[in-house]
Amino acid sequence: MTNVIEVNHAVKTFRAHTAVNNVSFTIEQGSITALLGPNGAGKTTTMSMLLGLLEPTSGSVKLLGGAPTERRTRDRIGAMLQEIAVMDGLKASELIDLFRSYYSRPADREYLIQLTGLSPELLKRNAQKLSGGQKRSLGFALAMAGDPDILFFDEPTVGLDTSARRRFWNEVRNLASQGKTVLFSTHYLEEADREADRILLFDQGKIVADGTPTEIKRTLVKRSVTFLTEQPQVVTALIAEHFGSDIQTEVRGDQVTLFAEDTDDVLKLLLESGPAIRNIRIDEGRLDTAFEQLTHSENNETREAI
Amino acid sequence: MKNLTMKTWWMQSKAESTRMLRNPYFIFWSLTMPIAFYFIFTRLLNGDMPNAAQWQAHYLMSMAAFSVMGASVMTFGLRLVQERTQGWSTMLRTTPMASMVYVAGKMTAQLLLNLLSVIVIFAAGWLINGVQLSALQWITAGLWIVAASLPFLALGALIGCMKKVDTANGVSYILYMGLAVAGGLWMPIDVMPSFVQNIAKWLPSFNYADGAWAITDGTAPSMIGLLILFGYLVAFMVLSGYVRRKQEAV
Numbered sequence: 001m002t003n004v005i006e007v008n009h010a011v012k013t014f015r016a017h018t019a020v021n022n023v024s025f026t027i028e029q030g031s032i033t034a035l036l037g038p039n040g041a042g043k044t045t046t047m048s049m050l051l052g053l054l055e056p057t058s059g060s061v062k063l064l065g066g067a068p069t070e071r072r073t074r075d076r077i078g079a080m081l082q083e084i085a086v087m088d089g090l091k092a093s094e095l096i097d098l099f100r101s102y103y104s105r106p107a108d109r110e111y112l113i114q115l116t117g118l119s120p121e122l123l124k125r126n127a128q129k130l131s132g133g134q135k136r137s138l139g140f141a142l143a144m145a146g147d148p149d150i151l152f153f154d155e156p157t158v159g160l161d162t163s164a165r166r167r168f169w170n171e172v173r174n175l176a177s178q179g180k181t182v183l184f185s186t187h188y189l190e191e192a193d194r195e196a197d198r199i200l201l202f203d204q205g206k207i208v209a210d211g212t213p214t215e216i217k218r219t220l221v222k223r224s225v226t227f228l229t230e231q232p233q234v235v236t237a238l239i240a241e242h243f244g245s246d247i248q249t250e251v252r253g254d255q256v257t258l259f260a261e262d263t264d265d266v267l268k269l270l271l272e273s274g275p276a277i278r279n280i281r282i283d284e285g286r287l288d289t290a291f292e293q294l295t296h297s298e299n300n301e302t303r304e305a306i
Numbered sequence: 307m308k309n310l311t312m313k314t315w316w317m318q319s320k321a322e323s324t325r326m327l328r329n330p331y332f333i334f335w336s337l338t339m340p341i342a343f344y345f346i347f348t349r350l351l352n353g354d355m356p357n358a359a360q361w362q363a364h365y366l367m368s369m370a371a372f373s374v375m376g377a378s379v380m381t382f383g384l385r386l387v388q389e390r391t392q393g394w395s396t397m398l399r400t401t402p403m404a405s406m407v408y409v410a411g412k413m414t415a416q417l418l419l420n421l422l423s424v425i426v427i428f429a430a431g432w433l434i435n436g437v438q439l440s441a442l443q444w445i446t447a448g449l450w451i452v453a454a455s456l457p458f459l460a461l462g463a464l465i466g467c468m469k470k471v472d473t474a475n476g477v478s479y480i481l482y483m484g485l486a487v488a489g490g491l492w493m494p495i496d497v498m499p500s501f502v503q504n505i506a507k508w509l510p511s512f513n514y515a516d517g518a519w520a521i522t523d524g525t526a527p528s529m530i531g532l533l534i535l536f537g538y539l540v541a542f543m544v545l546s547g548y549v550r551r552k553q554e555a556v
Contacts, residue, residue: 081393081396081397087325094321101314102402104402146401
């Protein structure tokens with residue numbers, strides 16, 4: 001597979017504030033990648049550099065082998081920005097015609113009309129009078145106007161209702177299967193987990209994790225075992241003796257929770273040489289927890305560094 | 307790519323013209339107001355002027371100039387600020403359309419609409435007062451009013467650099483009214499105090515209308531007036547270019 005996006009040691013500084021700090025990654029054609037992170041993590045700044053709206057302070061950004069600001073490049077990308085602006089005084093259908101005239105190989109007009117999900121009456125209405133969700137759907141159609149190879153969506157589903165959201169992601173998956181590359185930013189953890197093939201986790205201007213949703217969970221989230229026992233102290237002592245500080249323990253009355261990467265090992269030890277335990281439950285760590293753990297540890301490191 | 311640029315420019319001009327025509331403010335300020343003023347000041351008041359025919363022709367030129375100047379200063383500048391603050395310009399920057407084509411489309415639409423305003427206002431003058439000019443005078447006066455409005459478009463572009471819509475709105479309104487009154491578009495500068503008259507001679511609005519007045523009198527716009535207008539055009543362009551570069555640097 002070919003790389004359609006290449007970011008090399010990109011840094012973006014605004015006066016004293018470093019919004020993106022030495023970020024490097026490549027994106028394969030046909031993939032759906034999520035830029036995930038809390039607000040202010042550098043997702044939008046990264047996306048703005050990819051779109052050529054911001055010049056990196058240092059480092060380089062390449063789309064389809066060229067600079068994002070080149071006309072040739074822009075002819076092959078489509079974008080939906082965080083704030084959907086719609087020119088006043090024009091109808092949705094007129095905006096679609098206008099945007100199609102910007103590109104050398106515009107997408108089929110009927111297809112774009114259908115993408116907006118707007119009824120014939122709404123298409124004839126002043127686009128500025130559409131609701132937030134309708135504007136966003138129109139924004140999606142405008143992003144597709146040039147039949148782009150790469151699509152950028154900055155927080156694409158904010159303000160969309162459930163059915164519009166479902167329609168949006170179905171179409172995105174359909175586009176990816178046609179070989180189009182999709183990059184989107186989100187702070188909805190479930191969305192990144194569900195929709196992306198790959199997650200780039202951003203925090204404080206850096207990529208702190210990179211992998212498939214499953215990989216991110218496996219490497220960053222510890223599973224937990226919860227059970228009841230008459231002798232919690234004996235259990236914690238046994239765990240401490242065998243695993244040291246690798247395993248965190250939490251005791252609430254006679255309920256014990258152990259956080260471990262390999263829950264099998266823990267259970268084996270407890271069942272073979274520990275006190276009696278019952279009501280055993282194993283919990284798969286969720287991405288939100290991973291995310292919290294990550295940002296927390298990052299925070300701590302920075303605090304220590306200061 | 308060249309054909310595409312032409313097509314984009316055409317579509318952009320068409321879209322911008324459509325937007326302006328649908329804007330009720332444009333219709334009000336550019337057509338309704340000047341025509342109403344023309345009716346009031348040539349039919350209801352000043353009816354017994356010694357040189358009525360000349361006054362009616364002059365005032366028609368004043369109102370056409372008032373209309374076109376207003377559209378250039380108010381509509382053009384405000385639109386630029388609005389589109390920037392609402393994020394529309396950012397959206398357009400992600401498309402392959404060159405920013406020159408965007409501006410060219412806007413200017414084409416503005417000039418077309420200005421031409422339309424001039425035609426409508428001239429027709430109103432003919433209907434209301436039966437203003438009589440030779441065909442050549444109508445055409446040259448109309449072309450003058452459209453072409454010599456360039457300094458005001460440049461002023462609009464300068465206003466377009468402003469960060470907030472409210473500020474731009476206030477500033478352009480004050481400039482528009484100030485230039486119209488002090489430039490003698492509402493009433494002849496002869497009736498004003500002499501210090502206003504001295505200032506007026508140096509204002510772009512006075513020299514703009516003065517060119518059209520001269521044409522209706524059967525003479526040509528004065529060379530000095532032309533130079534003053536050209537000076538303003540250059541000054542506004544240099545200034546807005548400077549401000550834009552400064553804004554981009556931050």
